[in-house]
Amino acid sequence: MENEDPFANALTQLASITDILSVDPEYYEMLKSPIREITVSLPLKLSNGNAVTFTGYRVQHNNARGPYKGGIRYHPGVTLSEVKALSMWMTWKSALIDIPFGGAKGGVSVDPKKLTMDELERLTRKYIDALEEEIGPEVDIPAPDLNTNPQTMAWIMNEYSRLKGHNVPAVVTGKPIELGGSEGRNAATGRGVAICVREAVQAFLKKDMKSVTVAVQGFGNVGSNTVKTLMEMGAKLVAISDVVGGAKAKSPSGTFEQSYERLIDESNKAGSISKISGVEEISNEEVLESDVDVLVPAALENQIIEANANKIKARLIVEAANGPTTPMADKILGRMEVNVIPDILANSGGVLVSYFEWVQNLNRDHWTEEIVNDRLESKMKKAFYDVLAYSQKNNVDVRRAALVLAVGRVVSAMKLSGWH
Ligand code: GLU
Numbered sequence: 001m002e003n004e005d006p007f008a009n010a011l012t013q014l015a016s017i018t019d020i021l022s023v024d025p026e027y028y029e030m031l032k033s034p035i036r037e038i039t040v041s042l043p044l045k046l047s048n049g050n051a052v053t054f055t056g057y058r059v060q061h062n063n064a065r066g067p068y069k070g071g072i073r074y075h076p077g078v079t080l081s082e083v084k085a086l087s088m089w090m091t092w093k094s095a096l097i098d099i100p101f102g103g104a105k106g107g108v109s110v111d112p113k114k115l116t117m118d119e120l121e122r123l124t125r126k127y128i129d130a131l132e133e134e135i136g137p138e139v140d141i142p143a144p145d146l147n148t149n150p151q152t153m154a155w156i157m158n159e160y161s162r163l164k165g166h167n168v169p170a171v172v173t174g175k176p177i178e179l180g181g182s183e184g185r186n187a188a189t190g191r192g193v194a195i196c197v198r199e200a201v202q203a204f205l206k207k208d209m210k211s212v213t214v215a216v217q218g219f220g221n222v223g224s225n226t227v228k229t230l231m232e233m234g235a236k237l238v239a240i241s242d243v244v245g246g247a248k249a250k251s252p253s254g255t256f257e258q259s260y261e262r263l264i265d266e267s268n269k270a271g272s273i274s275k276i277s278g279v280e281e282i283s284n285e286e287v288l289e290s291d292v293d294v295l296v297p298a299a300l301e302n303q304i305i306e307a308n309a310n311k312i313k314a315r316l317i318v319e320a321a322n323g324p325t326t327p328m329a330d331k332i333l334g335r336m337e338v339n340v341i342p343d344i345l346a347n348s349g350g351v352l353v354s355y356f357e358w359v360q361n362l363n364r365d366h367w368t369e370e371i372v373n374d375r376l377e378s379k380m381k382k383a384f385y386d387v388l389a390y391s392q393k394n395n396v397d398v399r400r401a402a403l404v405l406a407v408g409r410v411v412s413a414m415k416l417s418g419w420h
Pocket of ligand 1: 070071072143144145146173322347348351352
């Protein structure tokens with residue numbers, strides 16, 4: 001039976017590179033366990049008078065290269081194992097895109113759709129009160145993730161600043177622009193994913209973006225901004241899904257022909273992309289198994305697994321989500337010669353622009369969207385081609401190439417600092 005425990009899978013990935021990158025056992029041991037795992041109880045009085053206690057986590061995996069960095073997710077499926085895996089992936093991601101951060105992740109096991117805005121605000125403030133001593137602009141800097149957004153970050157900044165008695169914008173990234181957020185941050189992850197799709201299409205499929213067909217699983221912040229940028233690049237969007245269901249374009253060209261703005265507008269009105277007019281409603285599995293050139297999983301972990309990997313028809317997978325492919329599925333895809341651009345590379349545009357935001361906050365500066373997007377583009381391309389070059393030179397798949405580069409940088413920082 002396949003292991004779907006995210007942290008076990010993150011450890012399997014780490015183990016998969018030890019034959020290429022020799023890591024001293026003492027450093028390997030340090031990388032295997034996060035430095036700190038924090039679990040907090042968050043009692044909340046609901047508007048209806050009932051009291052519920054939620055569980056929150058913050059896991060700080062490694063800070064050899066700089067302060068801990070990573071988002072906070074609100075989801076009923078959040079577990080300590082998931083947060084641990086995500087924190088480890090953040091360490092690799094920051095190292096790979098080459099920003100001076102370590103890796104962390106936070107989460108609250110809650111269904112945010114069942115809470116009112118006021119309850120969500122109070123829950124967020126409680127979570128920050130519990131973590132006051134553990135976070136800070138030079139310590140650990142949260143950001144958005146699944147079901148958290150600029151408004152959540154605004155509450156975090158305000159609560160932390162209130163506790164400290166002065167304004168501390170650099171404690172959190174992904175803030176609204178009005179409160180010191182960066183231009184381009186909201187779209188950054190999806191934009192970075194689309195840049196990876198474009199470069200990978202050229203490198204592996206030898207195709208022009210205008211002739212490429214794509215399916216995107218997930219239509220949240222990352223999925224929707226990926227779709228937006230891919231449309232701007234001229235790619236043909238064939239299938240898209242959201243939490244409710246999947247949609248296959250039914251136009252004569254077989255692609256979504258409406259503008260991105262209309263797509264968002266129609267799916268908001270219909271309650272789901274799968275319910276808009278001019279589409280065929282399909283299942284989540286069918287979206288993953290679409291007959292397309294490129295598949296972009298932009299939802300959750302464990303979507304491409306042993307059971308469905310051999311049904312994937314795309315020749316290229318670009319991981320917008322964290323951990324969407326299990327190690328077992330990776331092996332199958334490898335045999336099928338499907339190229340996978342791994343999460344730690346493909347979705348690193350988000351944390352990259354978070355870093356830009358942090359730098360702007362510390363310098364009391366504000367960059368234009370053009371500057372942000374230019375810097376995003378050049379950093380993403382550099383990371384992409386560094387990984388590709390390593391992969392081709394050493395004849396290893398792209399995921400392992402990315403991991404070798406990332407883990408190598410972290411180990412080198414640990415060694416230089418004398419972590420033993
Ligand atoms: N949650 C995002 C990720 O998984 C962004 C993290 C950040 O900006 O710190 O990469």
